[in-house]
Amino acid sequence: MRHLHDTILVIDTGGSLARTLVHAIRDQQVYCEVISLRRFLVGDIHQPTLRGIIIAGEKEEISSDALRQQLDTLQIPFQSIGETSFRAKRKETQESILSEFLFSQCGCTTDWTVDRYIDESIEQIRQKAEGKKVICGLSGGVDSSVAALLVHRALGDQLTCVFVDHGFMRKDEPDMVRRMFTGQYRIPLVFVDAAERFLKKVDGILDPETKRKRIGEEFIRIFEQEAMKIKAAFLVQGTIYPDVIESGEDGQVVKSHHNVGGLPEHIQFEGLIEPLRFLFKEEVRAVGRALGLPPEMVDRQPFPGPGLAIRCLGGINKEKLDILREADAIFRHEIETKGYRDRVSQYFAVMTGLQSVGVTDGARTYDYTIALRAVKTDDFMAALPVEFPWEFLQHVSNRITQEVPHVSRVVYELTGKPPATIEWE
Amino acid sequence: MRHLHDTILVIDTGGSLARTLVHAIRDQQVYCEVISLRRFLVGDIHQPTLRGIIIAGEKEEISSDALRQQLDTLQIPFQSIGETSFRAKRKETQESILSEFLFSQCGCTTDWTVDRYIDESIEQIRQKAEGKKVICGLSGGVDSSVAALLVHRALGDQLTCVFVDHGFMRKDEPDMVRRMFTGQYRIPLVFVDAAERFLKKVDGILDPETKRKRIGEEFIRIFEQEAMKIKAAFLVQGTIYPDVIESGEDGQVVKSHHNVGGLPEHIQFEGLIEPLRFLFKEEVRAVGRALGLPPEMVDRQPFPGPGLAIRCLGGINKEKLDILREADAIFRHEIETKGYRDRVSQYFAVMTGLQSVGVTDGARTYDYTIALRAVKTDDFMAALPVEFPWEFLQHVSNRITQEVPHVSRVVYELTGKPPATIEWE
Numbered sequence: 001m002r003h004l005h006d007t008i009l010v011i012d013t014g015g016s017l018a019r020t021l022v023h024a025i026r027d028q029q030v031y032c033e034v035i036s037l038r039r040f041l042v043g044d045i046h047q048p049t050l051r052g053i054i055i056a057g058e059k060e061e062i063s064s065d066a067l068r069q070q071l072d073t074l075q076i077p078f079q080s081i082g083e084t085s086f087r088a089k090r091k092e093t094q095e096s097i098l099s100e101f102l103f104s105q106c107g108c109t110t111d112w113t114v115d116r117y118i119d120e121s122i123e124q125i126r127q128k129a130e131g132k133k134v135i136c137g138l139s140g141g142v143d144s145s146v147a148a149l150l151v152h153r154a155l156g157d158q159l160t161c162v163f164v165d166h167g168f169m170r171k172d173e174p175d176m177v178r179r180m181f182t183g184q185y186r187i188p189l190v191f192v193d194a195a196e197r198f199l200k201k202v203d204g205i206l207d208p209e210t211k212r213k214r215i216g217e218e219f220i221r222i223f224e225q226e227a228m229k230i231k232a233a234f235l236v237q238g239t240i241y242p243d244v245i246e247s248g249e250d251g252q253v254v255k256s257h258h259n260v261g262g263l264p265e266h267i268q269f270e271g272l273i274e275p276l277r278f279l280f281k282e283e284v285r286a287v288g289r290a291l292g293l294p295p296e297m298v299d300r301q302p303f304p305g306p307g308l309a310i311r312c313l314g315g316i317n318k319e320k321l322d323i324l325r326e327a328d329a330i331f332r333h334e335i336e337t338k339g340y341r342d343r344v345s346q347y348f349a350v351m352t353g354l355q356s357v358g359v360t361d362g363a364r365t366y367d368y369t370i371a372l373r374a375v376k377t378d379d380f381m382a383a384l385p386v387e388f389p390w391e392f393l394q395h396v397s398n399r400i401t402q403e404v405p406h407v408s409r410v411v412y413e414l415t416g417k418p419p420a421t422i423e424w425e
Numbered sequence: 426m427r428h429l430h431d432t433i434l435v436i437d438t439g440g441s442l443a444r445t446l447v448h449a450i451r452d453q454q455v456y457c458e459v460i461s462l463r464r465f466l467v468g469d470i471h472q473p474t475l476r477g478i479i480i481a482g483e484k485e486e487i488s489s490d491a492l493r494q495q496l497d498t499l500q501i502p503f504q505s506i507g508e509t510s511f512r513a514k515r516k517e518t519q520e521s522i523l524s525e526f527l528f529s530q531c532g533c534t535t536d537w538t539v540d541r542y543i544d545e546s547i548e549q550i551r552q553k554a555e556g557k558k559v560i561c562g563l564s565g566g567v568d569s570s571v572a573a574l575l576v577h578r579a580l581g582d583q584l585t586c587v588f589v590d591h592g593f594m595r596k597d598e599p600d601m602v603r604r605m606f607t608g609q610y611r612i613p614l615v616f617v618d619a620a621e622r623f624l625k626k627v628d629g630i631l632d633p634e635t636k637r638k639r640i641g642e643e644f645i646r647i648f649e650q651e652a653m654k655i656k657a658a659f660l661v662q663g664t665i666y667p668d669v670i671e672s673g674e675d676g677q678v679v680k681s682h683h684n685v686g687g688l689p690e691h692i693q694f695e696g697l698i699e700p701l702r703f704l705f706k707e708e709v710r711a712v713g714r715a716l717g718l719p720p721e722m723v724d725r726q727p728f729p730g731p732g733l734a735i736r737c738l739g740g741i742n743k744e745k746l747d748i749l750r751e752a753d754a755i756f757r758h759e760i761e762t763k764g765y766r767d768r769v770s771q772y773f774a775v776m777t778g779l780q781s782v783g784v785t786d787g788a789r790t791y792d793y794t795i796a797l798r799a800v801k802t803d804d805f806m807a808a809l810p811v812e813f814p815w816e817f818l819q820h821v822s823n824r825i826t827q828e829v830p831h832v833s834r835v836v837y838e839l840t841g842k843p844p845a846t847i848e849w850e
Contacts, residue, residue, distance in 0.1 A: 208782065313779060352794075354738060354777055356849045357633065359842065367844075369777075371836055387815040394810075397839035409845045411796055411836035414822035417784065419792075420834045424781045 005031035006108040007049045013037045013057030013064070017083040019381055021056050023280065024094070029110035030102050033278070034245060041066050045074065052106030053078040060085065077105045114286045118150065121275045125154035128273060129234055135227050136236035137219075138163045138189075140177045142300045143238030143276060146288040150275045151236050152187050153291060159236070160188045162226045164219055167195025168307030168321065171329040180297065190226050197222075202309060202316045208425040211316070215306040224266050233270045240276045240284055242380055280379055301346040302380065302422075310425040314353030319406070320368070324351035326404045327370045334396050335374070344386050347374035349400075350424045358408030367408035370400055374412075375422050383417040430456035431533040432474045438462045438482030438489070442508040444806060446481050448705065449519070454535035455527050458703070459670060466491050470499065477531035478503040485510065502530045539711045543575065546700045550579035553659065553698060560657035562648055563588040563614075565602045567725045568663035568701060571713040575700045576661050577612050578716060584661070585613045587651045589644055592620025593732030593746065596754040605722065615651050622647075627734060627741045633850040636741070640731040649691050658695045665701045665709055667805055705804060726771040727805065727847075735850040739778030744831070745793070749776035751829045752795045759821050760799070769811050772799035774825075775849045783833030792833035795825055799837075800847050808842040 008025050010032060012018035018034050025032040035043070041064075053076055055062055060082030062068055071078050079101045086094060102108045136148045138161050152159050161181055165174045174191075181189045201214045227235075276284050281302070288298040304310050308328070312320050328349035335347055350371040358365040372393075377383035397410035413420070433450050435457060437443035443459050450457040460468070466489075478501055480487055485507030487493055496503050504526045511519060527533045561573045563586050577584050586606055590599045599616075606614045626643045630636050652660075701709050706727070713723040729735050733753070737745050753774035760772055775796040783790040797818070802808035822835040838845070 313781065352777070352779055354779060356738065356845075358845045360844050365844070372839075385819075390812040393839050401840060401844045407844075409838060409840045409849075411838045411840075413834060413836045414797075414818050415826060415834045415836075419785050419790070419826045419832075420781075420783045424834075 005049060005111055006051055006106070008032040008052045008054060008102065008106065008108065009040075009050055010034045010054045010056050011037055011040050011067070013055060013062075013067075015056070015058040015083040016382065017058075017081065017086060018056040019379060021054060021081070021098070023379065024098055025054075025102065026112060026280070026283070028095075028098060028102060029112045030108045031112040031278075037064060037067060041070060047074065047076070050076060052076065052101065052108065054101070055080040056083070057081075058083050077101070079105070114283070114290050117279075117283075118153075118287060118290060121150055122154040125151055125273055125275060128271065129155055129158060132158065132233035132270070133231060134159045134234040134236060134273065135230050135232035136161050137223055138177060138181065139238070139303065139305055140169055140173050141238070141303045142281075142288060142293075142297060143240055143284055143302075144236075145180075145238075145293065145297055145300075146284050146291065147236050147238040147273075147275050148181075148187065149185070149291045149293060150287065151273060152185065157188060160190065160230050160232065162190045162192070162223060162230075164192045164194055164222050164226075166198040166215060166219065166307065166309070168198065168215070168309040168312075170303070170308065170332075171325045176296075180294075190230075192222055192226065194218075194222055198309075199316070199318060204315060206314055208310060208313075211309055212306050212425075215309055219305070227267055234273050235269045235271075236273045236275070238276055239274045241278050241280050244277060246381070282378075299341070301348070304423055304425075308351075310423060311348060312351040312353065313424065320351050320353065323368060323404055323406055324349060324370070327351075327400045327407060327410075330399050330403065331372055331396055334392070334399070338392060340386075340388065340392070343376065344374050345377045345380070345383065346422055347372075347386070349373070352411075352424075354409075356409060360408070365408055367406045369409040369411060370404075370407050371424065372396065372410060372412045373422070373424065375417070377417070377422070380422065381417075383422050385412075385414055385416055388412075430474060430536055431476060431531070433457040433477045433479060433527065433531065433533065434465075434475055435459045435479045435481050436462055436465050436492070438480060438487075438492075440481070440483040440508040441807065442483075442506065442511060443481040444804060446479060446506070446523070448804065449523055450479075450527065451537055451705070451708070453520075453523060453527060454537045455533045456537040456703075462489060462492060466495060472499065472501070475501060477501065477526065477533065479526065480505040481508070482506075483508050502526070504530070539708070539715050542704075542708075543578075543712060543715060546575055547579040550576055550698055550700060553696065554580055554583060557583065557658035557695070558656060559584045559659040559661060559698065560652050560655050561586050561661035562644075563602060563606065564663070564728065564730055565594055565598050566663070566728045567706075567713060567722060568665055568709055568727075569661075570605075570663075570718065570722055570725075571709050571716065572661050572663040572698075572700055573606075573612065574610070574716045574718060575712065576698060577610065582613060585615065585655050585657065587615045587617070587648060587655075589617045589619055589647050589651075591623040591640060591644065591732065591734070593623065593640070593734040595728070595733065595757075596750045601721075605719075615655075617647055617651065619643075619647055623734075624741070624743065629740060631739055633735060633738075636734055637731050637850075640734055644730070652692055659698050660694045660696075661698045661700070663701055664699045666703050666705050669702060671806070707803075724766070726773070729848055729850075733776075735848060736773060737776040737778065738849060745776050745778065748793060748829055748831055749774060749795070752776075752825045752832060752835075755824050755828065756797055756821055759817070759824070763817060765811075765813065765817070768801065769799050770802045770805070770808065771847055772797075772811070774798070777836075777849075779834075781834060785833070790831075790833055792831045794834040794836060795829075795832050796849065797821065797835060797837045798847070798849065800842070802842070802847070805847065806842075808847050810837075810839055810841055813837075 010018050010021050022032050022034045060080050062080050138144050148161050181187045201218045202211055205211050285298050308324050331349045352369045352371050354369040355366050358367055374386040375383035376386050400410050401407050435443045435446050447457050447459045485505050487505050563569050573586050606612045626639045710723050733749050756774050777794045777796050779794040780791050799811040800808035801811050825835050826832050
């Protein structure tokens with residue numbers, strides 16, 4: 001669908017400007033993609049809808065000869081922007097520099113809007129699926145929910161959703177998903193309670209990647225079983241644009257995908273439907289809002305596919321999961337009821353698995369440490385820890401140690417991304 | 426030496442009032458001890474210098490019949506104080522209630538002063554050691570330093586100090602101890618560099634108690650070797666009053682002693698010299714100050730005998746110790762240079778041993794989490810986490826992740842004691 005739109009390509013030659021520009025350009029309702037210099041130089045450039053290129057780097061000078069040559073060959077309007085001098089400018093000046101390039105030099109049209117996106121997506125999904133059955137795995141998160149809703153809008157009962165409850169969901173979450181999809185939207189939903197099966201699969205596993213793999217594999221196996229019953233031709237995936245960007249860079253994968261599983265291997269689908277593949281998180285939310293998804297789902301934080309399993313460091317067992325679920329529910333409740341929801345992009349508790357000596361009623365204990373994580377971010381590629389009032393952190397910490405058995409310490413993370421990631425695992 | 430002083434006994438029947446009262450009474454220069462109700466009822470009461478008893482509990486009523494009987498038998502002035510009503514009173518009123526009891530009812534003399542304590546200690550130490558050789562193990566902490574200085578004041582070169590560098594000291598600490606004792610005070614010092622020996626002893630050990638035991642045993646073995654060369658008759662130990670109180674309660678040991686080792690088993694000393702056995706930490710510091718110990722040693726925080734080894738959770742190796750030492754040095758430096766020293770009773774970094782996924786320069790990392798711990802406390806029996814400005818915590822966190830290799834996360838602990846302890850292990 002992006003081929004229908006005038007497209008600006010931002011080439012990332014270093015620093016953090018490129019991603020800022022992509023958002024800024026999309027804010028001006030012009031479709032825009034980002035690519036690393038390396039991939040730009042070796043890639044096939046699809047030229048038809050590309051009528052402008054911005055080179056975003058630390059300095060304005062283009063130091064790569066290969067890039068100069070490529071730009072000469074392409075004969076497309078381009079502009080190089082240097083991070084330091086650009087960021088030193090006032091916001092209005094920054095916006096007018098972009099406007100000048102987008103509209104005067106490249107003649108872009110402002111056709112990147114939510115409503116248009118939805119209409120085009122629906123049309124494309126219909127063309128692709130052509131009356132065939134489609135299956136969508138729900139994770140309980142906003143991406144797969146919005147993807148499902150968009151596909152349901154396009155295809156109605158051609159779509160069946162599958163929710164595999166792996167037992168690593170947050171408190172009350174499986175019930176909420178079930179109520180929303182079957183009750184409110186009346187989308188056919190297959191609900192699989194597989195908590196015990198998954199717990200067995202990760203028993204004794206300490207390595208986070210092995211954990212993810214085992215959970216992912218088990219997830220796919222169960223999903224395949226359901227898909228075979230449904231006999232679906234297409235698979236819906238809630239892949240979003242940051243996943244696309246992050247997974248492709250330099251072969252050094254910053255994270256394995258948070259979306260559970262990847263592609264089922266034992267089923268030959270005719271194809272994938274990835275209706276959010278070129279949207280940032282905020283755009284996904286805007287689409288969700290436009291489709292009438294309720295705020296508690298639209299504003300839902302990202303939640304990793306393997307769920308609490310990856311927030312439970314070291315070995316996983318039911319006790320540790322239950323402790324984490326309760327501590328997490330307290331932290332989330334306090335943030336939401338004390339009015340901090342808007343200041344925080346993502347917040348959750350982590351079961352560190354660390355046991356240390358403590359004291360309760362004069363007796364020695366050997367209980368767990370819970371870490372609290374809360375970050376503010378625009379795009380989840382970089383994030384800062386959130387500053388809460390000390391009293392708030394103390395209150396949350398006290399509630400957790402008092403109400404959740406076997407927690408003797410609570411810590412709050414001070415690190416941003418980078419050098420940490422948002423999730424712990 | 427306490428037998429020389431009028432003594433008030435505070436019987437702890439519950440709540441936290443008893444320990445507050447002990448400090449308040451000593452502040453009025455009257456010697457005072459605390460004992461649990463259980464131990465009071467089964468113990469032998471040494472009556473000669475006990476001319477007053479305070480029963481400190483949650484309520485003023487004395488609910489124990491056994492206690493009433495015992496008090497009747499003893500025929501000593503007593504007063505029962507209830508926590509809730511006492512704490513509700515103004516500070517001046519609280520003080521006058523105590524004064525009234527101490528001076529009008531019991532006729533106590535105000536003879537509990539630092540100078541008098543030092544004089545009496547010196548006299549007692551001389552009487553006990555009678556020209557014989559004495560050995561004192563230095564830990565680098567304030568207790569053993571003050572004990573050594575007090576004994577050196579009493580016995581001069583009869584005292585030899587032994588410092589076993591187990592390799593778990595903080596940055597630059599072994600050098601500082603060596604310079605201070607041999608350079609400044611000219612106390613005979615045997616300095617043993619045993620870092621490699623200790624590292625081998627804890628290789629692969631995960632359990633904190635086993636770690637402590639192994640380090641303690643190795644420490645004693647080395648210490649014994651040195652003591653045998655010196656042929657000392659007496660052993661100086663820096664035991665302080667909270668150790669005495671905490672270790673005796675209910676048989677449920679809140680912590681193993683932080684003092685390394687305990688008694689050497691293979692040497693028959695004639696006896697122990699424990700010149701700080703009835704002092705609280707603040708009193709130990711006051712004695713240190715009066716003996717001319719410099720502020721950087723007097724105001725030194727408590728440091729556990731096994732040192733960084735117990736702040737290095739899980740397995741210990743040189744890399745983890747080096748990371749911890751650097752992170753700890755940064756945190757301490759920042760607290761001390763930014764003027765927070767007076768607001769904090771104890772502060773240090775912890776190597777959690779947790780490794781988690783992070784990102785640096787676009788590449789995936791799998792690095793460590795450092796925890797920062799800072800508490801405010803009067804007596805180290807209960808403690809609250811310290812509230813720092815957010816900017817300060819951010820600055821420390823950034824310095825650590827930027828300057829110390831292989832640290833990707835920094836957390837700050839929100840928990841007090843109880844339910845946590847001050848140390849992690």
